[in-house]
Amino acid sequence: MKKLLHPVTITLFVIIFIALLPFLLPSKEVKIFTDDALRQKAISTNMLPIPKRYDELLNVLDNPKNRMTPQKIALGKELFNEKLMSKDKDIACATCHLLDKGGDDNLAVAIGHRGLANPFHLNSPTVLNSALAKAEFWNGRAKDVEEQAGGPIQAPFEMNMKPNEVVQRLDALPKYVSKFQEVFNAPISFENVRKAIGAYERTLLTYGDYDRFLDGNNSAISAKAKRGMTLFLTKGCKGCHTGMSVGGQSIQTFPLRRYLSDYMGMILEPNLRIKASPFPFENRGGFLGADDRLKFRVPILRNISKTAPYFHNGAVKELKEVVRIMSKYQLGNEFTPKQIDEVVEFLKTLDGELVEYKIE
Numbered sequence: 001m002k003k004l005l006h007p008v009t010i011t012l013f014v015i016i017f018i019a020l021l022p023f024l025l026p027s028k029e030v031k032i033f034t035d036d037a038l039r040q041k042a043i044s045t046n047m048l049p050i051p052k053r054y055d056e057l058l059n060v061l062d063n064p065k066n067r068m069t070p071q072k073i074a075l076g077k078e079l080f081n082e083k084l085m086s087k088d089k090d091i092a093c094a095t096c097h098l099l100d101k102g103g104d105d106n107l108a109v110a111i112g113h114r115g116l117a118n119p120f121h122l123n124s125p126t127v128l129n130s131a132l133a134k135a136e137f138w139n140g141r142a143k144d145v146e147e148q149a150g151g152p153i154q155a156p157f158e159m160n161m162k163p164n165e166v167v168q169r170l171d172a173l174p175k176y177v178s179k180f181q182e183v184f185n186a187p188i189s190f191e192n193v194r195k196a197i198g199a200y201e202r203t204l205l206t207y208g209d210y211d212r213f214l215d216g217n218n219s220a221i222s223a224k225a226k227r228g229m230t231l232f233l234t235k236g237c238k239g240c241h242t243g244m245s246v247g248g249q250s251i252q253t254f255p256l257r258r259y260l261s262d263y264m265g266m267i268l269e270p271n272l273r274i275k276a277s278p279f280p281f282e283n284r285g286g287f288l289g290a291d292d293r294l295k296f297r298v299p300i301l302r303n304i305s306k307t308a309p310y311f312h313n314g315a316v317k318e319l320k321e322v323v324r325i326m327s328k329y330q331l332g333n334e335f336t337p338k339q340i341d342e343v344v345e346f347l348k349t350l351d352g353e354l355v356e357y358k359i360e
């Protein structure tokens with residue numbers, strides 16, 4: 001016993017203990033997955049690839065209350081691009097939701113009827129893949145794309161039309177009278193306008209490198225993107241941005257962690273400037289989400305690299321800065337610049353092309 005406690009022995013134990021310390025403490029390193037394990041990690045939590053065949057699409061997205069048919073989808077496409085549905089006959093859904101620009105308008109705030117900006121300074125979200133969401137709009141107030149479509153047509157700062165005006169305008173065109181008759185077996189109604197547009201939106205899904213990887217192609221995404229995907233799946237981003245659409249499945253608080261600034265009754269911007277506002281980032285338009293409680297429908301991250309500027313108010317231009325804010329305020333674990341780069345690389349793999357469904 002005496003011998004064991006000899007200072008040399010103790011020193012030796014201390015040295016051995018220190019040498020072993022890195023192995024005893026929980027590792028801060030990110031787990032490394034094989035390609036198969038990484039894919040499995042996503043798929044097992046319902047982060048599935050976009051279906052490529054029409055019958056698979058119907059399985060995922062057909063609406064029992066608004067069955068998709070080829071004629072209905074074609075009519076919806078025409079209406080989505082129809083400027084007659086706006087007061088001054090100059091704005092269509094496609095004016096703010098450009099399908100070849102990521103499904104939005106790339107403006108910080110949407111501009112509608114007679115150049116009016118959205119009064120809440122709201123950014124246009126993408127329509128691509130939005131039919132996969134569990135709720136629509138920044139505060140999730142519409143339950144599906146059919147319900148959503150009625151909003152912008154009537155909003156005074158978007159298309160500014162009354163439902164009966166829409167019906168009158170379309171009724172004046174024989175092509176619409178016969179198409180509605182064929183599709184709905186009924187005269188034109190505002191409800192059926194919403195339904196046709198909704199059926200079309202259900203086909204607006206995009207397939208990209210991320211889906212190729214999930215479908216088994218290991219070389220579809222880079223090693224750096226795989227490290228980013230690992231961070232995304234293991235550090236908590238997936239907790240909110242999940243499902244086939246990588247978002248849109250729930251309503252969540254943002255910012256989740258507001259630190260001291262909240263308790264002291266003053267709000268700090270990321271650069272620590274004090275701002276007298278309940279929203280710690282640039283607060284344009286005063287929109288505070290569902291019930292004014294900083295609750296937002298989690299955005300869909302597919303095609304995110306093409307839909308800058310970001311957040312409900314379009315306040316942040318750089319995707320890197322968004323990822324930094326998310327890691328700090330939603331996870332409470334600010335990513336290093338290297339990790340941010342990797343996650344951005346992963347997010348780029350979520351870009352995709354519209355699937356050309358062979359609809360028959």
Ligand code: HEC
Nearest residue numbers: 093096110111112122123124125130136137138149152158
């Ligand atoms: C003036 C620009 C503008 C026009 C025109 C417009 N939108 Fe939008 N769209 C927006 C904005 C802004 C939002 C977010 C509004 C909100 O959350 O309150 C939005 C939200 C949406 C969403 C919800 C997406 C999601 O994931 O939450 C869908 C779907 C959509 N629009 C489809 C349409 C359709 C269909 C039309 C035509 C009937 C249309 N939009 C016309 C700007 C526009």
Ligand code: HEC
Nearest residue numbers: 236237240252254296298299310311312322323326327330
């Ligand atoms: C607790 C839920 C939650 C977590 C965790 C979370 N987010 Fe978010 N994320 C949101 C919400 C809510 C918004 C919308 C905030 C707003 O618009 O004001 C958002 C917005 C975003 C946006 C901008 C989307 C757009 O269209 O403007 C990106 C990109 C994003 N998150 C990526 C991430 C990444 C990467 C992580 C992990 C580091 C992450 N998020 C973690 C809830 C979350």
